[in-house]
Amino acid sequence: MKAGTTIPITQARPRLTEILDIVRREPVTITKDGAPVAVVVDPDDYASLMATLEILVNSDLRRQLADYEERKARGELEWVTQEDVEQLIRG
Numbered sequence: 001m002k003a004g005t006t007i008p009i010t011q012a013r014p015r016l017t018e019i020l021d022i023v024r025r026e027p028v029t030i031t032k033d034g035a036p037v038a039v040v041v042d043p044d045d046y047a048s049l050m051a052t053l054e055i056l057v058n059s060d061l062r063r064q065l066a067d068y069e070e071r072k073a074r075g076e077l078e079w080v081t082q083e084d085v086e087q088l089i090r091g
Contacts, residue, residue, distance in 0.1 A: 004026045004027035004028055004029055004039070005022055005026060005027075005028045005029070006028075006029045006030075006031055006036075007019065007028060007029070007030055007031070008030075008031050008032070008034075009030050009031060009032045009037065019040060020040075023040050023041060023042050024042055027040065027041045027042075027045070028040045028041075
């Protein structure tokens with residue numbers, strides 16, 4: 001994720017449509033009196049950040065991920081497509 005654009009709060013409201021276009025490419029920091037007060041990010045970037053944070057703070061998820069990576073490196077995992085999963089669910 002890029003460092004992003006910084007916009008003073010006094011300019012943010014009239015430029016909201018433009019800000020939303022910028023957010024598709026990079027985060028936008030809104031400042032008040034020169035200090036950051038908010039960061040506007042793309043929803044997909046936000047979801048990715050939250051998922052990463054969940055892994056970092058959850059020791060069980062970190063262990064599962066490490067186990068997965070070890071099994072993958074040993075060639076013990078078989079790739080399954082979404083179609084395969086859907087077919088298994090349908091029976």
